Amino acid sequence: MELFMRNIHFSADDLEIKRQLALRLHGPLFAGWNGGMPYNFIVRLLKDRGHGNRRHSGRGILVVPSIVVGLQLLEQVEVEPLSVLNRPIRFESGKRNVMQEDLERLDEPYNDVEPDGQLMGSLALATVQFGWPCPDGSISIEWQNSEDPKKPPTSLTFDDETRLFVITTQQAKKIVVAPRNIRSIAFDSLACVIHLERPPVFQKERSRENNRGDLGFLHIINLLIDQEDDENPMDDRLSTLDERRGNIFAYLLVLRITFKQVSDVDTFKAQAMRVHLTTFTGIYEISRQGLFDPLIMYRFDYWLKGFPFDVAFQLHGLVSRRRFNPRELLGMRRAIDAAIENFGAATTAEAIKLLEAHRDEGRPDEYQAGESSNPYSDKGHGSQGLSASLLFNEILREPMNKPAKPFWQFYDAGRVFHCHRVMVTPTSLVLTGPLPDETNRVIRKYIRHVHNFIRVEFREEDRLRLHLRLDKTVDSSKFIDERFGRILQDGLIVAGRKFEFLAYSSSALKEHAVWFIRPFVKDQKIVNADSIRGELGDFTKVIHFPALYGARIAQAFSATEPSITVEAQQIRIIPDKESDTSSVFTDGVGTMSQGILDDICDKYTPSKRRPASAQRSTAFQIRMGGSKGMLCLDDRLPGKVICTRPSMNKFISTDTMVEISRGFDRPMPMYLNRPLIMLLETLGVPMRPFLDLQADAVAKTEDASRSMDKAATWLTTNGLGTAFRIPSALLTIHQIDTGLDWTRRVGGLVEFLYRVQKFAVNHVLRDLKYKARIPVPKAWTLVGVADEFDYLEEGQIYAYVCDVNGTEQYIHGNVLISRSPTVHSGDARMVWAIGKPPRDAPTGLGKLTNCVVFSCKGQRSLPSMLAGGDLDGDIFCLVMDPDLHLPPGPEYPPANYDGPERLRIDTPSTARELAQFVVNFIKNDLLGVIATQLLLTADDSNQLMRDPDCLRLAALHSDAVDYPKTGRPVDFLQIPRLRRFDKPDWYAKETDRGEFYYESDRFLGHLFRAIELPATKEANRVAKRQRRLLKTGNENLDFENVVDVYARNDDAITRELKRWMDGHVHPSVHTSMEATERVEEMFAILSNYTDELSHICSDYSLSHRIPLTEEEVVAGTIVAKSSQPRARNDAILAMRRSSSILVDFVRGEIEGSTGEPSQAGRRASLLRAWAAWNVSAALGDAFGARSFGVIALDALFRAIRDIENHNNR
Structure with a gap:
């Protein structure tokens, strides 16, 4: 039972309250409960949000193990009050259920308060050492602290509030270690060896005098989130523990400490066990080899x-x-x-x-x-x-x-290059790659010099973004300037070469990533950062605005694919369409003729890595010189013409290559999310439709595992396994009628695909629970364009969708339209979709597919009403389901913000100003903080998102969105504080233990509690199994094991495939010398493929020591739990991008280059794919073999379809 406590003396701490409660709860009046044995109870003091100099708010929570005990205590304190520091505490019954974490803690044996206090105390250390694990099992000590016997000794403490171990040296430096960063601890008589997952945090105590007047940025953010401040001086963050030894601590993940007293070893061991660390007894040989x-x-x-x-x-x-x-x-x-x-x-x-x-x-x-x-x-x-x-x-x-010759040397230089990456953390430089990535304008120009470019990202040691580390005891602002700012300003040494800051793309900036370059010579000219920025165009109009200047340069670094180059005379500039109130209806969108569209499609479509759509794109998001935005078809334009508008032209450039950022040849599915659900609840939509949609999604997820054809459809709907075309592979195996039931664990490729499906199930259920990412059947996500024909009236839209199967639909009737992120009550609106254009409509309107066409009439453009959208590539959600439509009545007025004035400097911007802006952005990137604060505020308000604080947060959110262009950060002191210390249960992270949450009665709370994650254990079990296979499976990756491949392969899939093969080639071909040569070639391709796959598994894992499994990469997910899902999502997206490029290339290598399509060429591709399949089947569970088999199977049936289609003509 939970009890609420009031009137607690502000000088009282939790230990004193526990002592007094123990005397009462374990006294004679309660002796009849628990057989007279002492029982556990929990005391929490609530933080004070108004007075920074107080330990707590004078209120607290008491959790007792029984309702009987709780009621009896309430009765007893009415008669005999319980006082601490001469102030009686008032008790009352709590209104919440006891959390599961507290129930588990109550089941633990009671620890007497005095020993518990000892655990919280300071333990004297004799030595602190960092070392390297040697192959013989010993530890090479590479650094040891110096102790002055005249000073107080180095100490070890455990902060029960932050749950951190802290070693404080005689030099007032701190080594801070989170329990989650500890892999294991080995104890002997007076020492313990701590194996770390990553480097610890190093800090230095700052004197109280130096602290005053230097309030750090992240400290102030804590006032908003944690609602607490105090007078303790803040610490400075350090990049090394010993300046004389430089960065060696980045490499040393073995921390060895020795105690002065044997009893302290037991005390520390008990504390380690309390926080669920792995401990064992082990004696290490200690050496000093001087490895560093x-x-x-x-x-x-x-x-x-x-x-x-x-x-x-x-x-x-x-x-x-x-x-x-x-x-x-x-x-x-x-x-x-x-x-x-x-x-x-x-x-x-x-x-x-x-x-x-x-x-x-x-x-x-x-x-x-x-x-x-x-x-x-x-x-x-x-x-x-x-x-x-x-x-x-x-x-x-x-x-x-x-x-063999590395794969990356064969990649299509127009689309793909191998990118070298460096992650800068507070202590380390971590080099990864090179891995395949998409090119941009600059990379393509210098494609033969790509080794001079590196992508640099700034992260915490655990790969999270540094600004999210909201530690009220540390001022990170100064550290970011000194660590990251110095690198951005002065350069970076990588592999013995110095690289200098170049630029960033808009998407990379959000990830705190930038490009660096090493100067090189091309055509007898030196190419460096300044020369590249200078050759991009004329930035005179923006050169005095550092943030805007950086944003314009960023256009050239956006990932694009080359298409066509047009002549200058083919480009026209046409005016924007505006309302009487100067609202721009065509903000960011231009037009192109049918001839230009055909040329782009002919150049662009064959390079895409997914199956051809039944419908060509009629709109593209593009970059062309200094212009950016959308081009859509206008069938009235003659010949080959492109029309751009002033709203698209950002700077002057003579480059006329049309670069494609994105094509739209199919409609995208629409998913609900937490902000949109909160908004629709605010606007009066009932809860039942959301619960029904989620229940339907769960049912389909569970049903998908029952058969391969259902799994294929479900994977396609959820966009999983697409890089490897797993849905196609499942349908293929299902169609050839192998008679295999994949739920019976029959082994081979079928069981591998079943495991992939389990990983995908875990991914979808996790997104349902922690993101409320619920698919909506009667809805689409479409890119927006303008009505060039002035046919649509105000409040009308036109949308025609056609999917990859050729299924088409004209959207007609009332439609709910929105655009993420939805932060304002006016960000979702009802519009009328006209359906199929009538006969009197312009023919060009009906030719626009898989996009939503907005009217150019009225006082204000509709996209601008939807979270400040425009038409330069923004996508919009269209919902036809009437159960999700807004109730009848006046709509909430849309947001209308003026925005902050752009930051201007007197001198022209240089690399130094750009670098300083990146540093400032890392420190002031508050977009996520504001969005989270808004949802938490709405959850606790009767007005939901119409709460005045939410409206204020929505305005600040708009300013934060514009920050990369204005250079004006949000004033964090203007962010409204939360009104309560605890959080709604739906806000809980996957890794949370013992945090304080309340049961939310909002839609999000009901949806969150309705989801269980049964697939998590299964996925983790599979992950461990695959890691074991990774260690032993590649012993089979030997060419000798596949020489007799045709004779030994007799699994169900191969038998059926042979029957298909016999219909297209003579059986003797299977055993010819030519076939053996093909097998040898396919084995070489597979060997290279597994090397590349292993790098992807290693480089995109959230753990430094545990790589991703093959199944995770194939499914396109990461199973590991994370306290920061956004970091995991970033890794998933990057992993999918690299794996897609790899699979695309390997498929092409299997199919071979046969020149012009011919029957002989198709037959050759078929035989190569057949050889590839047999190689994969022969190697069984060797790492990479199963996924290689999936690629081979896809290539095999593509070849069969090509042959059959040719024969049927």
């Missing part, structure tokens, strides 16, 4: 400068990812020099890259007490015990194992 001594680090850095960049980048990457130490790699010099001479730099770099996978083979996933004294021990774990040089030579020894 200053001389070694200097030699390693100097050594890198002498290698080609690709080789140096991989060597630097191995150290940055803590897979090898620099002394190990220095021992490889002769082997690397020989490899470069014999195989070339590209192949050598690939072989070095493979070292990581070979070092990780056999490494345990987790370590149980007593099983291993060293989680990194190599004993009994295969190739881990080999030195770096031996591993490297083993990779290169056999011809079939030697890396």
Whole structure:
């Protein structure tokens, strides 16, 4: 039972209240409960939002294990009040149910208050050491603190409020370790060895005098979120614990501490167990090998400068990812020099890259007490015990194992390049890649020099965005300036080369990512950051506005695909359409003739990685020189003409290449989300339709696992498995009638696909619960364009949709239209869709497909009423389901914000101003904070999103959206504070334990509680199984195992495929010498594919040590829980992009280049795909083989369809 406490003395702490309550609750009046044994209870003091100098608000919560105990206590304190510090505490019955976390805590044995207080105290440490795990099981100590016996000793404490372990040195520096960052702790007599997941946080205490008047940005944000302040001085964040040793702490994830007293070891162990850490007893041999001594680090850095960049980048990457130490790699010099001479730099770099996978083979996933004294021990774990040089030579020894020419050298240079990436954290530089990514205008121009460009992102140690770390005890503003600002201003050393800040794209800026460049020579001219920015165009009109200048440059760095180049005389400038009140109806949209559209489609469509749609795009989002926005078809234009408008033209450029950001050849599905649901609840839509839609989504998700054809449809609807075309593979296996029931775990490819489906189920249910991402059947998401024909009246729209199967529909009737993000009560409106155009309508209107056409009549453009939208590529949600429509009555007025004035400087903007803006943006990016604050405020208000604070937050949200262009950040002091300390239950994160939430009665709360996640355990089980296979499965990846491939393959799918093959080629072809050569070629392709796939699994994992599984990549999801789902979502999107590019390329390699389509060419593609399938089937569960089989199966049936279509003509 939960009781509410009031009138608590402000000087009283929770320990004193616990002592007094224990005397009462464990006294004679309660002796009859729990057999007279002491029982657990919980005390929480509530934070004070109005007085920063108080410990708490004078209120609190008491949780007791029984209603009987609670009622008895209420009766007793009426007769005999319970006083603390001479003030009686008033008790009353709580209104909430006890949370599950509290129920579990109440079941734990009662710990006496005095010992509990001892656990909270300070433990004296004799030494603090950081070390490196060696292959022989020992720990090489690479740094140790210096202790002055005349000063108080270094201490270890546990902050029960923040749940952090804190080591404070004699130099007033702190090592802060979160329990989630600890993999395991090994104890011996006076020491313990702590294996960390990532580097800890380093801080330095700031004196109270220095703290006054220097209120940090993130500290003020805490006032908004945590509602608490105090007079304690804030700490400074550090990038290293010891300036003399530089950044070595980025590499040392073994923390060893020794205690002064044996009893303190037991105290710390008890505390570790209380926070559910893995502990065991183990004795480590300690050595001091100097693996990171200053001389070694200097030699390693100097050594890198002498290698080609690709080789140096991989060597630097191995150290940055803590897979090898620099002394190990220095021992490889002769082997690397020989490899470069014999195989070339590209192949050598690939072989070095493979070292990581070979070092990780056999490494345990987790370590149980007593099983291993060293989680990194190599004993009994295969190739881990080999030195770096031996591993490297083993990779290169056999011809079939030697890396072939890297895939990325064959990628379509117009669309794809291999991108080198660097993640800058507070302590580290983490190098990853190169991995395939989409090109932009600048990259395409310098495609032969792409190794001089790197993508740099600024993150926390756990890969989250730094500004989200809302720590009230640390002023991170100064640290961001010193750590990130210095790199942006002064440059970055990567692989022995200096790179300088170049620019960013608009989407990358939101991820706190930018481009850096290393100056190089092209055509006898030096190319550097200044020259590239200067050649993009004329920025005279914006050069005095740093943020806007950066946004205009960003256009050239947006991911695009090249299409056609037009002549200058083919480009016309036409005026924008405006209302009498100067509202622009055509903001960001122009037109093109049928001839231009045909040319773009012919150039653009074949390069897309998804199946051809039944309908060509009639609108494209484009970049062309200094113009950006949409081009849509206008059939009245003659010949080949493009019409742009002033609202599209951002700067002057002579470049006339039409670059495609996005095509719209199919309608996109529409999903509800939390802001839209809260808005519709505000506007009077009933709850039942939302519950029904979610229940239907859950039912379809559960039903999808029952058969392959249902799973295929469900995966397509949810956009999962699309890179590997899993829906097509499932339908193929279903159609060839193998008789396999995938629910019976029959093994092979079918069971692999069943596991992929389970991962997808987990993904969808997780999104339903934590995002309220609910599919809406009678709804679409479409790009917006303008009515060029002035046919539509005010409040009317036109939309015609045609999906990939050719199913078409004219949208007709009342439609709810909105645009994300919905933050204002006027952001959803009712409009009338005219349906199929009547005969008197312009013919051009009816030719516009898969887009929503807005009227150009009235006083204000409709897109601008929907969360401040325009027509430069914004997408809009159209809902036909009447159950989700707004009730009859006057609509809420749309938002109308003037916006802040752009920040102007007196001098022309340079790289220094751009870099400073990036730093400021990292510190002041409040968009997510404001959006979250708005939802939390609405949940707690009777007016929901019409609450005055919500309206204020909506206005601030608009300013935050404009910040990348205005340079004016939101004043965080203007953000309204939350009115309560606890949060609604739907706001709980996946990883939350013991946080304080209330049961929300809003739609979001009901939807959240209606979802269970039964698939999570299954998905985690599969993930562990696949990691075990990853360590052992590739032993089968040997060409000798597939030489007799045709003789041994006899699984159900192969038998059915043989029957199909026999209808198109003579059976003798299967066993010919030519077939053996094809098998050898396909094996080489598969070998390269698995290398690339393993890099994707490693580089996009949320964990530094546990890669993604093959199933996760194929499904297009990440199973791991995360306290910051946005970081996981960023990784998922990037992983999908890289895997799509890889699959697209591998499919092309399997099909082969046959020149002009011919029957012989189609037959050759069929035989190559057949060989690829047999190679994958022969290798069974080896890592990568199953997904390679999916690609081969798709290529096989594409070839069969091509042959049959040709024969049927």
